[in-house]
Amino acid sequence: MAKKSVTEQDNFSYLLTSLLSVLLLSAISEQLLHLEQSYIVGALVVFLSISVLGVSKNKVVSKGKLYILCAIFLIALISAWMDSLNLDILQLVMILAFLLYTLKSAFRQVLFSGEITGNNIVGSICLFLLFGLIWSFIYLINLQVFPDSFNGIEPAPWDEQLGGVIYYSFITLTTIGYGEITPALPIPRFFAYLEAIVGQFYMAVLVASLVGAHMSQKEHKD
Numbered sequence: 001m002a003k004k005s006v007t008e009q010d011n012f013s014y015l016l017t018s019l020l021s022v023l024l025l026s027a028i029s030e031q032l033l034h035l036e037q038s039y040i041v042g043a044l045v046v047f048l049s050i051s052v053l054g055v056s057k058n059k060v061v062s063k064g065k066l067y068i069l070c071a072i073f074l075i076a077l078i079s080a081w082m083d084s085l086n087l088d089i090l091q092l093v094m095i096l097a098f099l100l101y102t103l104k105s106a107f108r109q110v111l112f113s114g115e116i117t118g119n120n121i122v123g124s125i126c127l128f129l130l131f132g133l134i135w136s137f138i139y140l141i142n143l144q145v146f147p148d149s150f151n152g153i154e155p156a157p158w159d160e161q162l163g164g165v166i167y168y169s170f171i172t173l174t175t176i177g178y179g180e181i182t183p184a185l186p187i188p189r190f191f192a193y194l195e196a197i198v199g200q201f202y203m204a205v206l207v208a209s210l211v212g213a214h215m216s217q218k219e220h221k222d
Helices: 011-033 037-053 063-081 088-111 118-145 158-173 186-221
Strands: none
Touching: 011 037, 011 088, 011 118, 011 158, 037 088, 037 158, 088 118, 088 186, 118 158, 118 186, 158 186
């Protein structure tokens, strides 16, 4: 039996499952298994590469995507072998660049792919999760540059802070804000309220528009 490949018709269903699995695995590994979170980030990069960047009309991954991927893996290897070089910030910046590149590619597939399908709706959920992850790495960079950026997150290597930062990012994106983690400096505060604005705008405008367009298409077909 031939294996089913990831296509433009179902790639976001695969991505949503992968993202939720990675986030769950991150929590389990931090609480129970005590694994390095850098492995979780590596899995995230692989899943994004397959489900978003690896799917295009000509089935060819551009040189720009390959350069970013190669740079991330190279920096990760050098950081693992030579801790004294302290390449954490550079590694985080490259991961952030990769996530932004992925967000751009996913946006094009969700919003400019012609007919609105169920895959586009699932893709809009994936975009929301990507926003949360992007801001997570923005906060991690803040913490590496300014260790006292947040109340409730102690200075530590970034992979030890990842779980708490992801939690804070999604709580802020959804504007719930429980309050156990708060920004302590002006720059982190700026990114925090900017994330809240983006989260509200995204759910109220983009997702609602996609769902409305999808329902309208179904009515016309019927």
